[in-house]
Amino acid sequence: MNEIRLLFRKDIFILINNIKLILRNPLRLLPYAGILAYIFFMYYLRLKGRGDDAPAQEMPELDLNGLPEVNFAMQNIIGGVTILALGLLIYQLFSATKKNVSFFKMADVNLLFTAPVKPENILIYYMARSILPSLGGAIIFVIYGASQAIDTFEMTVANFIFLILAFALFFFIVSPIKFLVYTLNTKYDVMEYIRTGVIVLAVLLVGIIVIPGLMAEKFWQGMFAWITSPWFDFFPIVGWSRGIASYLVHGNAIISIGFILLYGVSYFVILKLVIRFAGYYYEDVLEATKSNEEKLEKVKGKKQVGESSYSLNTKKKLALPDFGTGAKAFYWRNYVHSSRQDFHPLFGLYSLIMVGIGIVLAVLSLFEWFSHYFLYSYLLIMLFLYFFAGIGRANVGDLKKPFFILVPATWAAKFWNMIKLDILQISLFCVALIVPSVLIAGLNWFVVPLFLFATIEVYLIGFGINIIPQIALDEGWDRKLIKPFMIGGIVLFGFVPAFAFSIVAFIVSKQFVWALFGGTFGMFFVAAILMHVTLDVLKRLEFKEI
Amino acid sequence: MLSVTNLVKTYGKQNAVNDISFELQGGEVVGLLGPNGAGKSTTMKCIVGLLRKTSGEITLGGYDHLSVEAKRLFSYIPETPYVYDLLTVQEHMQFVAQAYGVKEWREKADEYLELFELADKRDKLGRDLSKGMRQKVSICCALLPDPQVLFFDEPMIGLDPKAIKNTKKIFKQLKEAGKTILVSTHLIDSVESIADRIMILKDGNIVGNDTVANLKRQFVQEEGTSLEDLFLEMTKDE
Numbered sequence: 001m002n003e004i005r006l007l008f009r010k011d012i013f014i015l016i017n018n019i020k021l022i023l024r025n026p027l028r029l030l031p032y033a034g035i036l037a038y039i040f041f042m043y044y045l046r047l048k049g050r051g052d053d054a055p056a057q058e059m060p061e062l063d064l065n066g067l068p069e070v071n072f073a074m075q076n077i078i079g080g081v082t083i084l085a086l087g088l089l090i091y092q093l094f095s096a097t098k099k100n101v102s103f104f105k106m107a108d109v110n111l112l113f114t115a116p117v118k119p120e121n122i123l124i125y126y127m128a129r130s131i132l133p134s135l136g137g138a139i140i141f142v143i144y145g146a147s148q149a150i151d152t153f154e155m156t157v158a159n160f161i162f163l164i165l166a167f168a169l170f171f172f173i174v175s176p177i178k179f180l181v182y183t184l185n186t187k188y189d190v191m192e193y194i195r196t197g198v199i200v201l202a203v204l205l206v207g208i209i210v211i212p213g214l215m216a217e218k219f220w221q222g223m224f225a226w227i228t229s230p231w232f233d234f235f236p237i238v239g240w241s242r243g244i245a246s247y248l249v250h251g252n253a254i255i256s257i258g259f260i261l262l263y264g265v266s267y268f269v270i271l272k273l274v275i276r277f278a279g280y281y282y283e284d285v286l287e288a289t290k291s292n293e294e295k296l297e298k299v300k301g302k303k304q305v306g307e308s309s310y311s312l313n314t315k316k317k318l319a320l321p322d323f324g325t326g327a328k329a330f331y332w333r334n335y336v337h338s339s340r341q342d343f344h345p346l347f348g349l350y351s352l353i354m355v356g357i358g359i360v361l362a363v364l365s366l367f368e369w370f371s372h373y374f375l376y377s378y379l380l381i382m383l384f385l386y387f388f389a390g391i392g393r394a395n396v397g398d399l400k401k402p403f404f405i406l407v408p409a410t411w412a413a414k415f416w417n418m419i420k421l422d423i424l425q426i427s428l429f430c431v432a433l434i435v436p437s438v439l440i441a442g443l444n445w446f447v448v449p450l451f452l453f454a455t456i457e458v459y460l461i462g463f464g465i466n467i468i469p470q471i472a473l474d475e476g477w478d479r480k481l482i483k484p485f486m487i488g489g490i491v492l493f494g495f496v497p498a499f500a501f502s503i504v505a506f507i508v509s510k511q512f513v514w515a516l517f518g519g520t521f522g523m524f525f526v527a528a529i530l531m532h533v534t535l536d537v538l539k540r541l542e543f544k545e546i
Numbered sequence: 547m548l549s550v551t552n553l554v555k556t557y558g559k560q561n562a563v564n565d566i567s568f569e570l571q572g573g574e575v576v577g578l579l580g581p582n583g584a585g586k587s588t589t590m591k592c593i594v595g596l597l598r599k600t601s602g603e604i605t606l607g608g609y610d611h612l613s614v615e616a617k618r619l620f621s622y623i624p625e626t627p628y629v630y631d632l633l634t635v636q637e638h639m640q641f642v643a644q645a646y647g648v649k650e651w652r653e654k655a656d657e658y659l660e661l662f663e664l665a666d667k668r669d670k671l672g673r674d675l676s677k678g679m680r681q682k683v684s685i686c687c688a689l690l691p692d693p694q695v696l697f698f699d700e701p702m703i704g705l706d707p708k709a710i711k712n713t714k715k716i717f718k719q720l721k722e723a724g725k726t727i728l729v730s731t732h733l734i735d736s737v738e739s740i741a742d743r744i745m746i747l748k749d750g751n752i753v754g755n756d757t758v759a760n761l762k763r764q765f766v767q768e769e770g771t772s773l774e775d776l777f778l779e780m781t782k783d784e
Contacts, residue, residue: 014632106628115645116617
């Protein structure tokens, strides 16, 4: 067990050095203190509110036969959370057949893997240690979540503990399972069987949502009937976590501890299987470790985001003609890159899927299986996604290459050619999504241009918000301190008025189209100002070699 | 000391290392040369156990290369020097000393840190080191256990001229101390003076494995040919 002692001591050193770093610069804790203050404030508000208007123990609503009526709102909340967890589980299982999970750092690869230590002991230590991030994340999430729900639920210490364990164990167990799946695949080449198994499981899960949905009077009333029933608590992992968390409702510790024990037994079995089948696993984790390290470096800003981190068909042969000289070369480069990323540079698989989901929602709202609000919410989510796409665009590609500075063309031309492909892609996606949706769901025709305009606006705003501080502010505290203020200012004086305008328009008109108009109109000014500033600061761009 | 027999490493259908065999005797210094993609790093990573060999046999000091006994015998200096972000330079030395069971490591650590001008950086965290400094830390960590065999994978990349000079000096000292060294490099002149033997890889095959003098005699007829000319001659496309 020398390895365990060695690694434990190393982690203690790392912990001490981390504490020293924090003590050297306590200002780092300010944002966390802010979050903590917010959470306490929420607790205070909710607890105060509960005292004022806490209703007496409500009797459940009874139907004509004297039976309690189904609480569809609660059923949909539980069903929605369960679906999310199931989706995450299926995704994780599926991705395990493609890429391994790694518990290690590249420093472990270089310094530890080549050292005279037993590979299985290293694995046991790191696998067990991986519960810490899950536990930490679960504690933060539950404390935050509880601050929002404390007026509804009584949050005792036991409630906290069971909720934290429910989340932590769910996220913790996924990694060893992924490791086991990949290991079995490496050893026995059973990838196809595992993948088929995961797909079958996904189809069955879709079935247990669709079938009761179709059987019900309205789809949304029945779709979660099965997965919210108590027997679903026995469904591995997702059900077990729900079973642990259900302590909040029934208060029976024995039931919840039973589910924790199920996790314990599963972990033990997985660990035994991993040690038996993993063997000399160093090569299996090499790629995942390296890619994790690169991601971490990108987050820290040490390394630029490589576009190759997205799926890329490197073998695709292309023979694209020149698009022109000067800055048009950037549009050409983006076009080539995008051609390798998807089946068509202007419209890809993800766009197709997102358009498909939108149209399905439109059809469901046409037959009144879903309210129109689901479709509206989906459109708003798309705006949200494109806002983040804009933020991400400022980190990748041309801006981080010296060519962007060296190519002889005006800054405006370079900027336009850099984002031109995105704008075309956005426009095509928006048209493909919104035209059929408007037709099918019978929405107001003005939603079409407004949605297109709004999407481009949020993309440009996201782009501007990220790029301006990157170029205009110097390294270090300037950027760290001023950037939040800048974003805060944009939110306060840009987003909030636009959002308020949108809400007012909706309250007055009771129509989505006016709400969209209000928001788009307000955001137009924000986008225009940010683009003006972006073009102004772009000429100060410099190439920072890493 | 090191014996590689019929080593094959495939990625999918492609052979990165194509059935190669060679031996390194105790105290021998061998330079592993080859163009990009020749299989140098793959061969080295297979030997140190970072990559799983597809087939073949590798032994170190008579032990299977993956055994703990074999690992006590060697150190590896990787091409990319990754260190622990939140361990100081000194703590890295301590960590390696524990991993390899090195007693009285402090004096040796001080000596190497002094030699590589890291003495004043001993309390710096890994994350605050430049790439060159990380490479120096990596070399110091490899030297600390006083291994019998050293595998250097492109050790000079990222080093400043003084550190390159020191590394060459270290090579000489290690050779004099009877250590076995396999060094993969593009800097041909860095191994020419100290290597007992040169091994040239091309497309996963060994195309030359002999002393520099013998290789010159074998492949080049002209007088005054350098190792660089020899390398280019042997690795040129047919």
